[in-house]
Amino acid sequence: MSEPRGAVLTGEHFMNGDVAAAEGALAVGCTFFAGYPITPATEVAERMSERMPDVEGIFIQMEDEIASMGAILGASWAGRKSMTSTSGPGFSLMMENLGLGVMTETPCVLVNVQRGGPSTGLPTLVGQQDMMQARWGSHGDYEIIALCPNSPQECFDLTIDAFNLSETYRLPVLVMSDEVVGHMTEKVVIPPEDQIARIERRITDAAPADYLPYQPEENLVPLMVAAGQGYRIHVTGLTHDERGYPEVVAPVQQRMVPRLIEKIRKNAEQIIRYESDGIAEAEVVVVCYGITSRVAQLAVEMARQQGRRVGLLRLIVAWPFPERVIRELATRIKGFVVPEINLGQMVYEVERCAAGRARTIHVPHAGGAVHDPETILARIEEASS
Amino acid sequence: MRREIRITGFGGQGIVLAGYVLGKAASVYDHKSATLVQSYGPEARGSACAAQVVVADEPIHYPYVRGQEILVAMSQEGYDSWTEELIDGGVLLYDQDLVDAGTPPAQASFVASVPATRTAEKMGRRMAANIVMLGFLVGCTGLVEVEALREAVRTSVPAGTEDFNLSALEQGLQYAAEAVAAKGGPAKAADI
Numbered sequence: 001m002s003e004p005r006g007a008v009l010t011g012e013h014f015m016n017g018d019v020a021a022a023e024g025a026l027a028v029g030c031t032f033f034a035g036y037p038i039t040p041a042t043e044v045a046e047r048m049s050e051r052m053p054d055v056e057g058i059f060i061q062m063e064d065e066i067a068s069m070g071a072i073l074g075a076s077w078a079g080r081k082s083m084t085s086t087s088g089p090g091f092s093l094m095m096e097n098l099g100l101g102v103m104t105e106t107p108c109v110l111v112n113v114q115r116g117g118p119s120t121g122l123p124t125l126v127g128q129q130d131m132m133q134a135r136w137g138s139h140g141d142y143e144i145i146a147l148c149p150n151s152p153q154e155c156f157d158l159t160i161d162a163f164n165l166s167e168t169y170r171l172p173v174l175v176m177s178d179e180v181v182g183h184m185t186e187k188v189v190i191p192p193e194d195q196i197a198r199i200e201r202r203i204t205d206a207a208p209a210d211y212l213p214y215q216p217e218e219n220l221v222p223l224m225v226a227a228g229q230g231y232r233i234h235v236t237g238l239t240h241d242e243r244g245y246p247e248v249v250a251p252v253q254q255r256m257v258p259r260l261i262e263k264i265r266k267n268a269e270q271i272i273r274y275e276s277d278g279i280a281e282a283e284v285v286v287v288c289y290g291i292t293s294r295v296a297q298l299a300v301e302m303a304r305q306q307g308r309r310v311g312l313l314r315l316i317v318a319w320p321f322p323e324r325v326i327r328e329l330a331t332r333i334k335g336f337v338v339p340e341i342n343l344g345q346m347v348y349e350v351e352r353c354a355a356g357r358a359r360t361i362h363v364p365h366a367g368g369a370v371h372d373p374e375t376i377l378a379r380i381e382e383a384s385s
Numbered sequence: 386m387r388r389e390i391r392i393t394g395f396g397g398q399g400i401v402l403a404g405y406v407l408g409k410a411a412s413v414y415d416h417k418s419a420t421l422v423q424s425y426g427p428e429a430r431g432s433a434c435a436a437q438v439v440v441a442d443e444p445i446h447y448p449y450v451r452g453q454e455i456l457v458a459m460s461q462e463g464y465d466s467w468t469e470e471l472i473d474g475g476v477l478l479y480d481q482d483l484v485d486a487g488t489p490p491a492q493a494s495f496v497a498s499v500p501a502t503r504t505a506e507k508m509g510r511r512m513a514a515n516i517v518m519l520g521f522l523v524g525c526t527g528l529v530e531v532e533a534l535r536e537a538v539r540t541s542v543p544a545g546t547e548d549f550n551l552s553a554l555e556q557g558l559q560y561a562a563e564a565v566a567a568k569g570g571p572a573k574a575a576d577i
Contacts, residue, residue: 014409014419014537184448185405185421187412297446373447 004054008193015188017155017181018043018085021111022051023188024159025083027196030109031057032082034071036064036090039123040179041113044085065090069097072108077235079201079226081163085111087179088121091130092137098172099138100237102260105214105222107166107201109159111175113182114290116341116367126179127367128290128341134174135319141257143264145271146174146319148289152186158316164199165271169263170221176318178341180291180370201226208232212242214256220263264320273316274325278304282311284383285329286337287350289315291370296339299376308384318346326353335359335383339376341367359383387441388528389577390455391470392518393463394483396434399515400459402541404436406519410529410537411440417529420448433462440528452577457522458484459501459514474575478522480514495572497525497564504556513553516542520557525564526572 008027015023022044025033033048035041045061052059058075062068065086072082086094091112101108114130116122130137134146145165147158155177162173204211204223208231216222225231238246239253264271277300279285284303288296293314303310313329315322326336326349335358338347343364351360363379365371390407394400401423408419420439437450452472458464458479464486471477474494479486481498489496499521502514516538523534535551542550565571 012413014405014413014421180422180448183423185408186419186448294446294448370449 005051007055008196009190010192011190013188013190014185015152016043016183016185017149017152017177018113018183019047020152020155020188021085021149021159021175021177021182022047023190024156025081025109025163026051026055027156027190027193028081028160028163028198029200030081030083030163031055032072032075032080033057033084034060034062034068034075034082035084035086036062036068038087038090040115040182041085041087041090041111043182044111044113048083065093066097069094069101069110073097073101073104073106076106076108077227079228081107081167083109083111085113087113088115088117088123088130089119091133095133095137099140099142101172102138102142102144103140103237104235105170105260106172107163107170108172109162109166109175110172111159111177114176114178122368124179125368126291126341126370128178128292129345129367131176131318131340131342131345134176141261143261144174144319145169145171145264145317146176148176148315148318149181150290150293150314151181152184152188154316155181156188156190160196164197167199167201168221169267169271170224171260171264174319176290178290204231213244214240215242216259216263220259220266268320269324271317271320272322274322275314275316277312278309279311279313279329281309283309283334284337284380285311285313285333286339286376286380287313287315287326287346288339289318289346292339292341295370295373296376299373299380302373302377303380303384306381308380310380310384315346321349321353323353326350327355330354330357333358335361337361337363337376337379337383339363339365339371339379341365341370386574387439387445387577388454388574389450389452390438390440390457390522390528391450391453391467392436392438392457392459393467394434394459395462396432398434398459399512400434401436403457403515403519404438406516406534406537406541407522407528408438408440409541410533414533414536415529417442418445420445422448433460433466435463435467452575454575454577455522455526455528457518459518461485472575472577474573476526476572476575478518478525480518494575495525495568497521497568499557499560499564501557504560505553508549508553508556510549513550516550516553517557517560520554521561521564522557524558524561531558
């Protein structure tokens, strides 16, 4: 047996995005992974299976993705930071238990390395076709947080952020990677352990008799306990009261479920993150995320060489959607160009926020490859003319 | 300066590992930026396989080969599929026992071959053919510092095989030195 390597592999690595996501999880304190292998996310699980013994953590290869999602919810309630990873069909199978995680306010992280669909689709090839499923894929009303890395470094960094957001707001957080970012290899710098931001679970200090597991704090998020700490807890997907007991009546639904949405909406400005380049002077802004942002950057540079005033707005957090900046830009630019490897998803959010004040031009791609930069350039030219 | 390299062959030849070692040498040990993207079929071994490596002094946004400046062919299929894509002034390197090159492409400024697989077989492990080729590639083109390449090989191959692989690398570098001497100088970077 080799020596355990510890949770944080400080140093410079040449690493693919999937492996980097696994390392980010370990660095922030994840000690439980349950999953089912699926291309192009398998390397996340593979890395976790190698590394969990280093942190005395648990890796389970489950029978399927339904069980995987269930297992990480259970592990979270046992006090662990937990994660799963999947792609395409597996993401669909996780939707029901994702909703259970939202309803029971269970911190955990789901990495989806997007491939082309529908169905089994393009197992080894890229897509960005699960963006709306990330937002709406489970039934009922809810809000979600989804992050979009565009490099292996960001797979590391944003997986850390995903855990911290999941602990802060008590919900499953999605890392919406894609096949190219997941399989691309680049330098990843892992900082010293004391420079990794770790948000730990907020545990009640109330006496067991006084503790109400679903009584929210001021930020609308309730404090948590772990099973085995001596508190009575009841966790159910049914509409429940502050004690966690099922109360399947309209007044309790009205009291409890809107809060699941409000805890994200009212904190949206703290959660939303985007990167912008040249939007202050722009007359056209390219809105993009994931691998497509790196293709779009080249198209933007080509357009600038033609003398066009083009900006780039990259979504780092896709959900909640950065409504305010799109609304503000729409009042002063000619148009948005939205390239994505799908036939129309995030573009509808841009269009909704632009509300007719600026043109919104989609640059679709059915999947299996990234855009040609020239295709995006042509739509930038159209938007600026 | 942006350099774009495509390494082609079959699954099982270590094509992606060759790209990995090159990219690691550039980005971790030679203070450059590098990206590696790979394409492969559903089969683990025997299907066509290619690694695209971009090495640059500045950050790399677009990680794919747009102007194929350097082609490394370790299979006939890889050679046949990608030779025409070479840009003017491009560099073509291939395994002379696996590729029948015929007439070299007119646009190439530097064409050279190496018995990478035969050399590795003579050393006792055919699996090291990719490392021989990597030495040949860097020796002919100067893509990264040789010491950075050695360090990347040392830290990327299975424990216990470091010395063997470093010897394979030296063999490739030696073949490259001969090719460079025969041509009167190393391959020059083409304008991409």
